[in-house]
Amino acid sequence: MSYIAVLPGDGIGAEVINESLKVLNAVEQISGKKYEIRKGDVGGGAYDKYGDPLPSQTMELIENCNSVLFGAVGGPKWDNLDPELRPEMGILKIRKKLDLYANLRPVKIFDSLKESSPLKYQLLEDVEILIIRELTSGLYFGEPKTTYNDSSERSAVDTMFYKESEITRILELAFKISQSNKLKLTSVDKANVLETSRLWRKIADELSVNYPDVQCNHMLVDNAAMQLITNPKQFNVIVSENTFGDILTDEASVLSSSLGMLPSASISFIPGESNLNKKSLYEPIHGSAPDIAGLGIANPIGMILSTAMMFEYSYNEKEISKIITDSVEKVINDGLRTKDITDSGKFCSTSEMGDAIYNQILLLG
Ligand SMILES: NC(=O)c1ccc[n+]([C@@H]2O[C@H](COP(=O)([O-])OP(=O)(O)OC[C@H]3O[C@@H](n4cnc5c(N)ncnc54)[C@H](O)[C@@H]3O)[C@@H](O)[C@H]2O)c1
Numbered sequence: 001m002s003y004i005a006v007l008p009g010d011g012i013g014a015e016v017i018n019e020s021l022k023v024l025n026a027v028e029q030i031s032g033k034k035y036e037i038r039k040g041d042v043g044g045g046a047y048d049k050y051g052d053p054l055p056s057q058t059m060e061l062i063e064n065c066n067s068v069l070f071g072a073v074g075g076p077k078w079d080n081l082d083p084e085l086r087p088e089m090g091i092l093k094i095r096k097k098l099d100l101y102a103n104l105r106p107v108k109i110f111d112s113l114k115e116s117s118p119l120k121y122q123l124l125e126d127v128e129i130l131i132i133r134e135l136t137s138g139l140y141f142g143e144p145k146t147t148y149n150d151s152s153e154r155s156a157v158d159t160m161f162y163k164e165s166e167i168t169r170i171l172e173l174a175f176k177i178s179q180s181n182k183l184k185l186t187s188v189d190k191a192n193v194l195e196t197s198r199l200w201r202k203i204a205d206e207l208s209v210n211y212p213d214v215q216c217n218h219m220l221v222d223n224a225a226m227q228l229i230t231n232p233k234q235f236n237v238i239v240s241e242n243t244f245g246d247i248l249t250d251e252a253s254v255l256s257s258s259l260g261m262l263p264s265a266s267i268s269f270i271p272g273e274s275n276l277n278k279k280s281l282y283e284p285i286h287g288s289a290p291d292i293a294g295l296g297i298a299n300p301i302g303m304i305l306s307t308a309m310m311f312e313y314s315y316n317e318k319e320i321s322k323i324i325t326d327s328v329e330k331v332i333n334d335g336l337r338t339k340d341i342t343d344s345g346k347f348c349s350t351s352e353m354g355d356a357i358y359n360q361i362l363l364l365g
Helices: 012-031 044-050 056-063 088-097 111-116 164-180 195-208 221-230 242-252 301-313 318-333 350-364
Strands: 002-009 035-039 067-072 102-108 128-134 142-149 154-159 185-189 216-220 237-240 265-267 280-282
Touching (some): 002 012, 012 035, 012 067, 012 301, 012 318, 012 350, 102 164, 102 242, 111 318, 128 164, 164 185, 164 195, 164 237, 185 221, 185 242, 195 216, 221 237, 221 242, 237 242, 265 301, 280 301, 301 350, 318 350
Parallel strands (some): 002 067, 067 280, 128 237, 185 216, 185 237
Antiparallel strands (some): 102 128, 102 265, 142 154, 265 280
């Protein structure tokens, strides 16, 4: 029996994860396999209940599971808490504790959604990008990280810190994925200004000798941000440090028409190599979207595609993963739209989208 820790979190996190539970139910029906679901509290809701965004009982649940499905955390209600108690600490601590150093964020553009993107249709032809974001180091974790309340004026510091081993393992993963899929690799940094980026670029150049068949280029992050929307076709695999990857993927979601469309897998192994006893976490790239929470209009597709990634990476069930992805594509091609991916004024609810995908999985399975 496989145990899945399900952590809905705050805002639309709980709404979209409900639709993933429908998908799990459909997968059980078509595969005959059972997945035991254990729900836990995380984020602002967990703080309200236990005074901790990652209570010990949730961590225990994670330690005993095979994989984690995560909704999203955060919201204005908790914005003024001490940094250690903020909901976002819930997810940051899980990533660190499970050493989930690689965050894979595929950017796929469904044909029938090209018209919903603000970009010109022809710019989106043949675009398929995998963004690999370093997830357990850099600006989000470096010390010192604090605010100084000096008598003359306030100041604050965050630290961008990377060890060679941290850079090497994420770049190796990116080279290996690019090599096995015969894809071009773009390493994004800010080597004209930042020391961490200069080390990053040096290590990338050293590693590239071991992967002569991978075409690897470097790009400064400000240029990459511009190129992503003016010439996205040039990218296959992008690898970058934590903060740059976070920002670039939100930007890349515009290509696929909405932030609600993009999934992610946070892993600590190289895909295709042994993942024995490695726990991974799957979450959409969006946050808790307080502006639409409770309205029943959130797009659950990023969450559902994250569930498809879970079957591929945690359970090696590539066929199941494909059935889920194909079901999403079929439902989209049939014209069903949540509010964020249509301008027509006619849209379905979160739950209607989940039901349609559920029914489609049963049909395809
Ligand atoms: N991993 C996480 O849990 C995570 C990630 C990012 C942000 N956050 C937190 O989420 C909170 C809100 O942050 P934000 O507003 O900057 O980012 P957000 O991603 O929550 O929302 C940005 C915009 O995209 C829209 N959107 C996001 N997901 C959508 C979906 N599935 N369907 C339709 N529309 C969607 C929202 O309505 C909003 O207009 C903050 O507290 C932030 O810290 C959490």
